[in-house]
Amino acid sequence: MNAISPAMSKMSGRKVTVHYGQKQALFDVNLEIPERMVTALIGPSGCRKSTFLRCLNRMNDVIDGCRVGGEIVLDGQDIYDASLDVVMLRARIGMVFQKPNPFPKSIYDNVAYGPRIHGMGATKAELDEIVESSLTRAGLWNEVKDRLDQPGTGLSGGQQQRLCIARAIAVSPEVILMDEPCSALDPIATAKIEELIDELRENFTIVIVTHSMQQAARVSQKTAFFHLGYLIEWGDTEQIFTSPKDERTQGYITGRFG
Amino acid sequence: MPNKAPDHIVKSFDEELRRLREQILAMGGRAEAQLVDAVAALAKRDSEKAVRVIESDKNIDAIEMQVAQDSLKVLALRQPMAKDLREVVAAIKISSDIERIGDYAKNIAKRALQLNQLAPLRPTSSIPRMGDLAVKLISAVLSAYANDDADGLLAAWRSDESIDEMYNSLFRELLTYMMEDPRNIGASTHLLFIAKNIERIGDHATNIAETVHFLVHGKPIDETRPKGDTTNVAINA
């Protein structure tokens, strides 16, 4: 009943494995990521949900001794295929990190950086437009429009994270990966980000790793539960949180282990 | 308890859920006793007992209030998920069903008081049989709830059908009595309402059975609900 027709699926992992050196971290993960939906990855610490997330835009490539097996497909194309350029892939799959990490540059440059290196916005006016629309979509424009030349690091934590989201959406990615984007934020800033995620769902496919089960329940349509490197269960968020099938999922989301 | 889940990391959460369940069971036990007493008061024409039943209904109402408050507290403070969430929701639903059962028992006792003033009517004897069935149904459902075991539930759930059938036959019987002798109309109407109350009690017990099934399995009973009450059709016949 969870089967998603391939047409709807934006990305899918097929028997994905990850090794760090000799140690296997991720075991045969099969997961479909439906288009224009929020998929939440939950699980206890060290369950490798972030590892899986980082496979999706090949961020693990940066780590030495990390090997990814199996197949991850974006729009029918294997992203680990040699013919696919990793830099282009990351332009299509944006990422927002756990700790807000704006560049130590101005707010404007933070957002404009991606478009610049990807050759979007040839003129200053076009770039200005991209920056404004990205910041607007990230719900930050009204707060920063008078101080675009000030450092992005001077914003509050929640604003920094929204700046990072603006930076990610500035390159018009198809998928946005979020690695615990609210773990460093207070509840109000968290609520703003969650609202933003809900709005972004209209145009982007979103995959979010979160420690907060409530957050997964609030923002996602699909939920996948990872445990000890295995994908235990995935399906509609509603079903996972009201009547999960697996005992381990049940135990984790009701606070019996993890 | 079979397939008992391991304890929560937060022990007081377990404690709260356990108390909720205990309150429901206590409440169910009281409602069951109320029904037994109300039917007995009718069968034995014991007006004192009937008065006791009427008075002790407020105890059940009080427990229901308590359950509602406790459930709300758990929802607000613990944000329960999955089985825990179903547990709390089930508690709210079951308690309101039990409260209704209590109300019906009280109504039976009130009518028993009235009937005791009138000459005894023969069909009175079939009411206790109906009451017995209802009591059995309630206790089966409650023990399923207590044991977190939905397997034996289907049998009990189906037995509601026989209550409905008994109600149907009683309905026809009383109809003939009233047509025979219009002086019987007062007593017969009371009996008819008592029978209807017991039938409603059976429906609420069925509700509880369904809730327990959802609580245990996380999904509703697949079969359609047994529906034995055909009186609405019978009147037209």
Add this chain to the structure above:
Amino acid sequence: MSDAKMNGTAAARPNPRPNLSQQWIRRRYAAERRFRLYGLLAVAAAIAMLAVLLVSIVGRGYSAFYQTQVSLDVFLDPAEIAADGRTDADTLMGANYMALVRESLRGIFPEVTGRTERRDLNRLISNSAGDVVRTAVMDDPSLIGQTIRLTFPLDDKIGMLHKGFIDRNLPESERVVSDREIAWYDRLVSEGLVSTGLNWNFLSKGDSREPEQAGILGAFMGSMFTMLVTIVLALPLGVMSAIYLEEFAPKNRVTELIEVNINNLAAVPSIVFGLLGLAVLLGVFGMPRSAPLVGGVVLSLMTLPTVIIATRAALKAVPPSIREAAYGVGASPLQVVLHHVLPLATPGIMTGAIIGLARALGESAPLLMIGMVAFIVDVPGAVTDPATVLPVQIYLWADSPERAFIEKTSAGIMVLLAFLITMNAIAIFVRRRFERRW
């Protein structure tokens, strides 16, 4: 379940209450005060030693920046300067100006007649006096035939006497200045001819055997050229290797081996680099001896490991989150390094480079090996000219017997320190500039 039981009993017994007595708290604060006092004493001791060092150096060296001069009226005798009436440059250049100065001095001391006495009298004045006259005449040949007042440096011994470094009360045999010379000097003083002036020679001349003529400029320029070569070689090479090793090179046995060897190289005694320079640069490639070019190459070899290690540390210190952020928006590895990592690491790289250069600046051992210890009078004008450097110059002066070289040595150290401080100031300035961006 023994551990469960243990937990049970341990949990049942409450922990003891903290000790809240005044005495206990006082003891804790007293310990803290003691610790702070030790720290303060350590800092004070360090500052005191530095102060002693600086005071003793400045105290001894400041006088080198002044020289004792005598003003004499010199008759620019056309017969002596341009005997046959020619005033072309060669003639003016070759004239014996010293004789004119001596003539003038004899005019003041007419009673000195003996041959030996005269020679001693002439020695009162530095033999660079002729140069002073020559310069004056060359600047304005029309002065020939006139009598002009010129100022000449006195001999270093008289200078020492004037500056009070020589005790007149010592018996004559233990003094470097004879009674007669003191008498002459006193006469010059009483006639108001002796004065003290800024020692331009020291700041504008190369080395000399005569202390009053010895200058630091030669060594200073030598150091400048050497540093220039070192910076030009060590900085780009070091930074590039560090970036490659840190950001691009695969982590395998080969790179590990390289890494270990770089660390080892940083610990190699500097004289070894000198030997290497001697054997390879001079021996194999036949580069010029004593040249700042060779010195710079040797010092850059010595500095390279320091620069690489400092640069790698600075690159490592750039938070990984910035790299991830840049990769996340699709920057290529080169863009990540150039746009994000390098700008953030620049202050650290600069600091490391300056520390390496400061060490190279103070280095003398490897330069001894490649001949930069030679006695060189000319101020070098290019990296291939023979030269010496400040620390070697200091070493040379410290080795010289004349009393006047003591103050020169200290003055040389002052110049070296000033050079170092300037470099560090530039480093701080650069750091601030780059850090100031945010």
